[in-house]
Amino acid sequence: METVKGEILSIGTELLMGELTDTNSAYIAARAPSLGIAIQRMSQVGDDLQLLAGAFAAALERADVVFSTGGLGPTQDDLTREAISSALGEEMQVDPDLLEDLKAWFRYRGADMPPRNTKQATLIPSATTIPNNQGTAPGWWVERQGKIVVAMPGPPGEMYNMWQNQVAPKLKGRVRGQVIITRNIKTTDLAEADVAERIAQFAESENPYLGIYAKHDGIHLRIIGRGSTEEEARALMEPVESGILEIMGPHVWGFDDDSPEGALAQVLTESGLTVATMESCTGGLMASTITDVPGSSAYFRGGIVSYSNEAKIANGVPAETIHDHGAISSQTAEAMAKAARHRLAADIGIGVTGVAGPSEQEGKAVGTVFIALTTEGIVKPVALRLPPRRTVVKYRSVTTALVELTRLVRGLTSG
Amino acid sequence: METVKGEILSIGTELLMGELTDTNSAYIAARAPSLGIAIQRMSQVGDDLQLLAGAFAAALERADVVFSTGGLGPTQDDLTREAISSALGEEMQVDPDLLEDLKAWFRYRGADMPPRNTKQATLIPSATTIPNNQGTAPGWWVERQGKIVVAMPGPPGEMYNMWQNQVAPKLKGRVRGQVIITRNIKTTDLAEADVAERIAQFAESENPYLGIYAKHDGIHLRIIGRGSTEEEARALMEPVESGILEIMGPHVWGFDDDSPEGALAQVLTESGLTVATMESCTGGLMASTITDVPGSSAYFRGGIVSYSNEAKIANGVPAETIHDHGAISSQTAEAMAKAARHRLAADIGIGVTGVAGPSEQEGKAVGTVFIALTTEGIVKPVALRLPPRRTVVKYRSVTTALVELTRLVRGLTSG
Numbered sequence: 020m021e022t023v024k025g026e027i028l029s030i031g032t033e034l035l036m037g038e039l040t041d042t043n044s045a046y047i048a049a050r051a052p053s054l055g056i057a058i059q060r061m062s063q064v065g066d067d068l069q070l071l072a073g074a075f076a077a078a079l080e081r082a083d084v085v086f087s088t089g090g091l092g093p094t095q096d097d098l099t100r101e102a103i104s105s106a107l108g109e110e111m112q113v114d115p116d117l118l119e120d121l122k123a124w125f126r127y128r129g130a131d132m133p134p135r136n137t138k139q140a141t142l143i144p145s146a147t148t149i150p151n152n153q154g155t156a157p158g159w160w161v162e163r164q165g166k167i168v169v170a171m172p173g174p175p176g177e178m179y180n181m182w183q184n185q186v187a188p189k190l191k192g193r194v195r196g197q198v199i200i201t202r203n204i205k206t207t208d209l210a211e212a213d214v215a216e217r218i219a220q221f222a223e224s225e226n227p228y229l230g231i232y233a234k235h236d237g238i239h240l241r242i243i244g245r246g247s248t249e250e251e252a253r254a255l256m257e258p259v260e261s262g263i264l265e266i267m268g269p270h271v272w273g274f275d276d277d278s279p280e281g282a283l284a285q286v287l288t289e290s291g292l293t294v295a296t297m298e299s300c301t302g303g304l305m306a307s308t309i310t311d312v313p314g315s316s317a318y319f320r321g322g323i324v325s326y327s328n329e330a331k332i333a334n335g336v337p338a339e340t341i342h343d344h345g346a347i348s349s350q351t352a353e354a355m356a357k358a359a360r361h362r363l364a365a366d367i368g369i370g371v372t373g374v375a376g377p378s379e380q381e382g383k384a385v386g387t388v389f390i391a392l393t394t395e396g397i398v399k400p401v402a403l404r405l406p407p408r409r410t411v412v413k414y415r416s417v418t419t420a421l422v423e424l425t426r427l428v429r430g431l432t433s434g
Numbered sequence: 435m436e437t438v439k440g441e442i443l444s445i446g447t448e449l450l451m452g453e454l455t456d457t458n459s460a461y462i463a464a465r466a467p468s469l470g471i472a473i474q475r476m477s478q479v480g481d482d483l484q485l486l487a488g489a490f491a492a493a494l495e496r497a498d499v500v501f502s503t504g505g506l507g508p509t510q511d512d513l514t515r516e517a518i519s520s521a522l523g524e525e526m527q528v529d530p531d532l533l534e535d536l537k538a539w540f541r542y543r544g545a546d547m548p549p550r551n552t553k554q555a556t557l558i559p560s561a562t563t564i565p566n567n568q569g570t571a572p573g574w575w576v577e578r579q580g581k582i583v584v585a586m587p588g589p590p591g592e593m594y595n596m597w598q599n600q601v602a603p604k605l606k607g608r609v610r611g612q613v614i615i616t617r618n619i620k621t622t623d624l625a626e627a628d629v630a631e632r633i634a635q636f637a638e639s640e641n642p643y644l645g646i647y648a649k650h651d652g653i654h655l656r657i658i659g660r661g662s663t664e665e666e667a668r669a670l671m672e673p674v675e676s677g678i679l680e681i682m683g684p685h686v687w688g689f690d691d692d693s694p695e696g697a698l699a700q701v702l703t704e705s706g707l708t709v710a711t712m713e714s715c716t717g718g719l720m721a722s723t724i725t726d727v728p729g730s731s732a733y734f735r736g737g738i739v740s741y742s743n744e745a746k747i748a749n750g751v752p753a754e755t756i757h758d759h760g761a762i763s764s765q766t767a768e769a770m771a772k773a774a775r776h777r778l779a780a781d782i783g784i785g786v787t788g789v790a791g792p793s794e795q796e797g798k799a800v801g802t803v804f805i806a807l808t809t810e811g812i813v814k815p816v817a818l819r820l821p822p823r824r825t826v827v828k829y830r831s832v833t834t835a836l837v838e839l840t841r842l843v844r845g846l847t848s849g
Contacts, residue, residue: 035473036616037464038647038656040455044478049452058450059485062477063459070474070496077492081485201451232453241453296739302725303718306739310717313792313824321745323738324711324721330736330778363745377728409728 023196025056026082028074030089030099031173032065043088043171043178053249054187055196056084066090071102079106079166084194089173091156093136099170100141103161109143117141117148117157124155149185153177160189167193200244200252204263205273207237207419208403214238217266227256235414236279237272272422279421280308280315286428287318294424295363296322297334297355299346300373300388305417320363331355335362345381347372349400352389360393367394367427369420373403375412388416392427399427438611440471441497443489445504445514446588447480458503458586458593465597467614468664469605471499481505486517494521494581499609504588506571508551514585515556518576524558532556532563532572539570564600568592575604582608615659615667619678620688622652622834623818629653632681642671650829651694652687687837694836695723695730701843702733709839710778711737712749712770714761715788715803720832735780738773746770750777760796762787764815767804775808782809782842786835788818790827803831807842814842 027048029041044061051058059082064074071090078085090099104111117140125132139156142148149158149169154177161168169186171178206214211233215222218240221229227244242259246252264271273282287294298305306322309315325331328346332338335358336351344350352370360368373388374380385407392399401423405415442463444456459476466473474497479489486505493500505514519526532555540547554571557563564573564584569592576583584601586593621629626648630637633655636644642659657674661667679686688697702709713720721737724730740746743761747753750773751766759765767785775783788803789795800822807814816838820827 035463035476037460037462037473040460045452045455047452048450058452059482060477060479060489061450062475064475067474073496074475081488295745301722302730302734303721303723303737303739306718306741307716307722307828308718310739310741310790311824311828315717316741319717319741321739321741322718324718324725324736326721326725326731326734326736327778330710333777333779362748363742364748375725409726413722413726 021196023056023084023194024082025051025058025084025086026078027058027061028071028078028085028087029061029063029173030066030071030087031063032096034063034089035065042175043173046175046179047086047088047182049201050182050187051084051086052199052201054190055194055198056190057196057199066096066098068098068101068105071098072105075102075106075168079168083165083196084167084169084190087168087170088178091139091158091170091172093133093139093155097138100138100159103146103159103168103170104143107143107145107161107163109145111138111141111143113137113140114142114148121155149181151177151181153180158185197245197247198249198252200246200249200256202242202244202256202260203275204240204242204260204267204271205237205277206240206267206270207272207415207422208270209238211238214240214267214270218263221259221262224259227252227259229259235411236418237415240267269426272418272425279418279425280312283309283421283425283428284312284315284318286425286432288314290428290432292366292428292431293318293320294367294369295320295359295365296369296371297325297331297336297359298322298369298371299325299331299355300375301371301413301416301420302326302375304413305369305371305420308417308421320365323359323362325355331358334358345383347374347381347383347387347389349389349391349402352391353393353398353400356391356393356398367392367424369393369424371416371420373412373416376407376409386412388412390416390420390423392420392423394427394431397427399423436611438471438499438609439497440466440473440499440501441493442473442476443486443493443500443502444476444478444588445481445486445502446478447511449478449504450480457590458588461590461594462501462503462597464616465602466499466501467616469602470609470611470613471605472611472614481511481513483513483516483520486513487520490517490521490583494583498580498611499582499584499605502583502585503593506554506573506585506587508548508554508570512553515553515558515574518561518574518583518585519558522558522560522576522578524560526553526556526558528552528555529557529563536570564596566592566596568595573600612660612662613664613667615661615664615671617657617659617671617675618690619655619657619675619682619686620652620692621655621682621685622687622830622837623685624653626653629655629682633678636674636677639674642667642674644674650826651833652830655682684841687833687840694833694840695727698724698836698840698843699727699730699733701840701847703729705843705847707781707843707846708733708735709782709784710735710774710780711784711786712740712746712751712774713737713784713786714740714746714770715790716786716828716831716835717741717790719828720784720786720835723832723836735778738777740770746773749773760798762789762796762798762802762804764804764806764817767806768808768813768815771806771808771813782807782839784808784835784839786831788827788831791822791824801827803827805831805835805838807835807838809842809846812842814838
């Protein structure tokens with residue numbers, strides 16, 4: 020099967036300042052492979068006609084499909100159309116229909132079209148227009164000698180919309196390259212080395228290929244499959260995915276774009292149950308993550324960030340529990356969960372206590388974390404030993420707590 | 435003054451998958467201009483010898499200085515040395531001193547050097563080595579016909595260290611280009627349009643150039659100055675910075691890499707004062723942000739996330755206050771601040787209540803936020819009207835609260 024090669028050009032001097040990140044490239048790079056296009060290079064280029072024309076010409080020599088974002092606005096710094104025209108040696112001409120559409124767009128908003136916008140209504144002989152229903156900048160679809168240039172606007176909202184509704188469907192019918200599909204399996208509780216050992220039997224294969232990535236919210240397993248069609252690629256990946264799910268079982272908490280708080284929102288909304296939290300080492304991140312979901316006030320009663328023993332005791336954790344077992348203990352985590360549940364009148368309480376660093380506490384190492392979940396007649400303890408970095412301790416503890424909570428709610432409602 | 439042109443190549447197939455972001459380019463792009471190098475292009479290229487050699491050759495034709503990161507490891511996918519050698523037509527040779535250093539590095543760690551690491555001890559005639567005290571991959575400093583190639587390792591920790599200790603000092607003595615300096619002034623409370631209107635008098639200038647950027651934590655004003663030396667650029671920028679500080683006065687909360695929680699940590703640690711929080715619309719983000727700072731347990735007593743009226747009342751907010759004025763009111767914010775201070779025995783209490791969305795509450799629009807700070811004999815209220823997006827409401831409210839808190843502590847201790 021032939022490889023269809025793709026390149027991405029992100030256009031704009033502001034991308035070269037080191038502050039604004041080019042997110043458009045990542046968006047395209049994540050989606051092109053499933054359409055049969057292998058991205059070989061991405062570049063960020065400033066608003067300079069000569070550099071841009073050279074970049075398009077070189078990319079067209081190496082690649083079959085060239086994507087660009089940015090530089091389609093009406094100002095003199097917007098030079099994408101000029102650069103493509105120069106690279107192909109074709110001349111830009113105003114298209115009367117496009118010009119009428121553009122004038123109508125402004126009229127509809129009660130304004131006259133400024134003269135400088137005229138260049139947004141131009142085409143070259145090899146180009147057709149890609150409609151933009153989010154702004155004034157139509158894209159260009161250019162085909163010449165078997166090669167394709169897709170020029171899209173820079174604002175991500177406009178670009179994503181154009182990709183989904185126009186570019187991806189059109190490419191699907193035109194490109195006959197090897198399709199690459201990705202499936203991301205998200206796990207918790209286990210260290211990278213443990214995960215790697217358990218799924219070692221799948222690590223040797225070239226297609227599907229299996230990658231292991233340590234992320235803020237746990238270890239991700241990425242299966243990458245290649246085939247002449249999406250179905251063929253998926254058929255190769257299926258046994259690996261089933262095998263991993265069988266081996267990793269309860270450690271898997273989600274797939275692809277799933278978030279722990281999103282999964283939790285779904286089960287809590289369905290069940291009508293409510294939750295309250297008491298957290299120390301996560302410092303409020305658990306409550307903040309739960310409340311990142313719009314509508315979370317329907318099921319989140321509230322939380323306590325008990326960053327001192329006094330705060331724990333003031334909120335209902337017995338002083339004896341802390342005295343006898345220490346603040347960093349499964350007993351204190353359980354008392355925190357129970358206190359949160361009772362004081363905030365929730366169906367379920369969660370307690371998290373641990374050592375986020377920089378130094379050990381009560382003789383317990385940085386990364387030691389105890390989580391407890393409780394509801395009527397049930398206490399579920401979880402103990403973690405995480406890498407000793409503050410951010411990792413906070414994020415991984417929150418992921419595990421929310422994943423365990425989702426499991427608990429599923430168990431309660433399916434029972 | 436001549437322009438010294440720079441390009442950046444980030445090397446590694448994993449950068450083309452759409453998930454791993456290339457942060458090395460942004461790091462270099464943010465620092466090269468102050469050394470007199472104008473970055474004109476950045477590219478991410480996969481581990482393919484032909485593509486890489488072509489990328490180096492083309493960059494060297496266009497630019498005076500080419501930076502690369504990645505591809506210096508010992509595996510067969512690490513092809514940066516090979517690509518540079520091929521682009522320059524020079525032959526790699528093992529350097530006996532480098533090889534001995536590398537073997538010593540392994541010996542020191544109680545291991546034999548694997549044979550494949552030998553290629554990390556190679557050089558070409560135009561290259562000298564850049565020591566790496568964080569890993570096994572030394573960098574290459576290549577000079578030929580007035581052009582420079584700087585090849586650095588891909589892991590950000592190793593790259594940053596090599597940049598700071600080796601590359602930046604060496605470039606300072608070698609490059610004679612126009613210096614570009616950036617100064618970032620961070621403000622809060624005001625909307626982008628308000629800020630733009632107030633500082634309009636500085637917006638026309640080309641050098642220094644003034645940019646306005648709306649960020650999660652408020653509006654940033656970026657002054658960019660150019661000159662033949664750092665001093666010359668700074669002299670041009672100084673009147674603009676002073677002018678902005680005079681006009682924006684109390685709305686400025688920090689510069690460059692400052693964070694609100696970092697500034698707060700400093701004044702609280704110096705003063706020995708402690709803080710407690712009660713927050714609703716920010717959902718725990720305020721506590722989590724405060725506790726992102728290592729050592730925050732010295733001054734942060736704890737927090738309450740009162741996501742329901744019951745949680746507010748259970749934690750000491752009078753039911754009458756909520757009944758009479760509503761949960762979204764300056765009176766409730768004040769009661770929350772006082773309750774947090776008393777219940778958690780802190781010197782200072784902060785309360786934040788507002789509407790994060792998705793829909794209005796008590797007839798108040800999304801983006802309405804009330805903040806109160808209190809200590810013995812003092813109550814400081816702040817009212818905000820933020821853009822109606824959940825993330826923006828959470829982050830901007832937290833920034834304002836922490837900035838106001840820092841000001842309050844400064845006032846208390848300077849008085």
